[in-house]
Each structure stands twice: as structure tokens, then as C-alpha cells.
Amino acid sequence: MKVLMIVCLLVSGQLAAQDLEAVTDWSNRVELTTLASGMVGRVNVAVGATVSRGELLLELDQRRFKTKLAAAESRLEAATQQNSEAKRELDRALELYDRTLLRIMNVNRRRLRRLQLMRPIERLKRSWPRSGYRGSTVE
Numbered sequence: 001m002k003v004l005m006i007v008c009l010l011v012s013g014q015l016a017a018q019d020l021e022a023v024t025d026w027s028n029r030v031e032l033t034t035l036a037s038g039m040v041g042r043v044n045v046a047v048g049a050t051v052s053r054g055e056l057l058l059e060l061d062q063r064r065f066k067t068k069l070a071a072a073e074s075r076l077e078a079a080t081q082q083n084s085e086a087k088r089e090l091d092r093a094l095e096l097y098d099r100t101l102l103r104i105m106n107v108n109r110r111r112l113r114r115l116q117l118m119r120p121i122e123r124l125k126r127s128w129p130r131s132g133y134r135g136s137t138v139e
Contacts, residue, residue: 032057038064 041061045051 034058034060036060036065 038060040058042059044056044058051057
């Protein structure tokens with residue numbers, strides 16, 4: 001029985017140690033990476049398949065990118081609204097500033113007009129005779 005087992009082991013060892021012919025072509029091997037890091041969502045080719053130039057090999061999981069895109073769009077919308085509100089406030093401030101300037105200019109014009117109207121009165125007052133001495137008047 002021991003002899004039979006040894007013979008079986010020798011025969012099975014010969015069968016397992018056969019030489020097989022194969023061709024390996026590692027010279028055309030290319031390692032590919034994606035421009036963005038992320039989880040692979042789908043592999044579009046099988047191992048060992050021949051691929052054409054431009055063929056889509058894999059797709060990244062889009063959930064993370066869609067979430068970031070939605071957040072960026074939300075921030076953009078908020079910034080756009082803040083910009084619109086700031087523009088309205090600026091327009092209102094400029095309008096009030098203009099009104100204030102107009103008001104000040106109107107007041108200054110009125111003062112100038114009053115001074116211009118007062119000049120003849122002041123001249124007239126200065127032209128009235130005044131006493132050069134302290135004393136009493138007589139007829």
C-alpha cells in the first residue's frame with residue numbers, strides 16, 4: 001500500500017509539472033490614472049479586452065461631484081443675491097447722497113440770494129447819516 005501511494009505521488013507530480021507555452025507582452029503596458037480622485041462607479045471593459053483609442057474605460061462615482069456642484073451652485077446663488085442687494089443699497093446711498101448735496105446746494109443758493117438781496121439794504125443803511133460825536137441834537 002505504501003508503494004502504491006509513492007507511485008501515485010510520483011505520477012501526479014509529473015503531471016502537474018508540465019511546461020506550457022505562453023506569450024506575455026509587457027512592453028505595451030500603460031498605467032492609467034484619472035484626473036480627479038474618487039471611487040470607481042463603473043468599469044466599462046473586461047480584463048483582457050482589446051480597447052480602441054478614446055474608448056471610455058471607467059466612470060467615477062458621480063455622487064460626490066454632484067454634491068460639491070450643488071454646494072457651489074448654492075454659494076453662487078447666495079453671492080449673486082448678496083451682490084444684487086449690495087448694488088441696491090449702493091444705488092440708494094448714492095441717491096440719498098445726491099439729495100443731500102442738492103439740499104445743501106439749494107440752501108447755499110438761498111443764502112447767496114439772501115446776501116445778494118441784503119447788499120442794497122446794507123448799502124442803504126450805511127448811507128444813512130450817522131452822528132460822529134456824542135451830543136444832543138437841536139433844530
